[in-house]
Amino acid sequence: MTEEVETLIADLEAEAERDRPAAETPDVGIIMGSDSDLDVMMGPGEGGDGRPGAYDALVEELGFAEQTSYDDPPEARFTFETYVVSAHRTPELMYAYAETAAARGLEVIVAGAGGKSADLPNMTASIAYPLPVIGVPVQEKSVDSVIGMPQGAPIVAVDAGKSFNAALSAAQILARQHETLRERLEAYHEGLQADVGAVSRELHEGGTPAFRARREE
Secondary structure, eight states: OOHHHHHHHHHHHHHHHSOOOGGGSOSEEEEESOGGGHHHHHOOOTTOOSOOOHHIIIIIITOOEEOOOSSSOOSSSSEEEEEEOOTTTOHHHHHHHHHHTTTTTOSEEEEEEOSSOOOHHHHHHHHHTTSOEEEEESSGGGHHHHHOOOTTSOOEEOSTTOHHHHHHHHHHHHHTTOHHHHHHHHHHHHHHHHHHHHHHHHHHHHOHHHHHHHHHO
């Protein structure tokens, strides 16, 4: 185990020993097996042309902030943290992250991994139990590995690549205790409904040829 990994583990364990107020600790933990999973797990970033990810859902839609320091937390009430944690290359780090998650204030974990042996989500779920873990198969070939948990070892999972939905599900779990977050989720959903209504009216009243022409402009 390298010094860098040992330091990360020591930091996690030290944080688990502290008793910080809930408002100062991250509510959601987002972990991925490799930084190559970043675009799927968090979104492609500004100017990217890929599918929106967990970062887009939490920050852009629900007003979360990313917490990068326990000693200097963001002013936002709802926050998340992000780590690269490989189940196969750094199993000790995976274990430390999951084992200390609840003590560090996390309420739910979103875990993504790719490849046929996408073990990070289900191993994290086993270690962090009963903390809820939402698995994200980064690729189609990762689906069976992520959802293949035995009876008595639960994990919630979304479809391949849909970390945006995983983040929304994490927020839904938190919203059971936080009215403000429930209101934000409802506002987001109402926005989706309004978009569908506007498109439906435009298609119906303008007719199919005109609607197609405007989409192709």
